[in-house]
Amino acid sequence: MRAAAVLALLAATGLGLAACAPKLPAGVDGDRLTEAVGRAIGGPNTCVLVGDSKGRLVWRAGGYITCARQLPSCQGTTTTAQTVLEGAIGKPPRFASCPTGTGGANTVGWAMGPAPIADGRPDRRLTYVAVMEGERALPGREVQERVERAFEKAGL
Structure with missing residues (x-):
């Protein structure tokens, strides 16, 4: 019985935290946004993050693992999508591309x-x-x- 009470408390806490988490603005349909982005640049090695003015995540396309990967920044270091998002706040649009390893078969393309x-x-x-x-x-x-x-297209 005690385990059920703990699970209920954890579930309630999780729902409470989710309710406080930043969300897409009113009038923006998350499913429509997911579909539009998926058609435009979707794939298993694709991550798109949208954050508010404080860098808090309001929407993500791509799995957590894909979005948390360390990838070349194209400036001689590696970074994650979340770190790039936080650094892009208040800055003009930029893009970059570079090889991701030796041999040049794989590349990375960034836009922010x-x-x-x-x-x-x-x-x-x-x-x-x-x-x-x-x-x-x-x-x-x-x-x-x-x-x-x-x-x-998605009305963002």
Whole structure:
């Protein structure tokens, strides 16, 4: 009986924390956003994060493992998508591409910056990072163009 009480408490705590977590702005359908981004740049080695003005995650496409991977920053270091997101807040859009290892078969493409503002929508002060890695990864510039179009289609 005690185990059931502990599980109930953990479940209630988890729901309470989820209720306080940052969310997509009102009027933005998360499923529609997921579909638009998936069609534009989806794949098993793709991660897209959207954060608020404090760097708190409000939306993610891609699994936790994919988004937490250490990848080349294309500036001589390795980093994660969350770290790039936090560093992109308040900065202009950027993109980068580079090989991910010796032999040059795999590449990484990064795009980051303020989420574009759709016509007639308010500035929600959101920032995004999108990254693809692998043999067929798109260059950073292409990632940027595709993900920003997907955001606009989804009404972000």
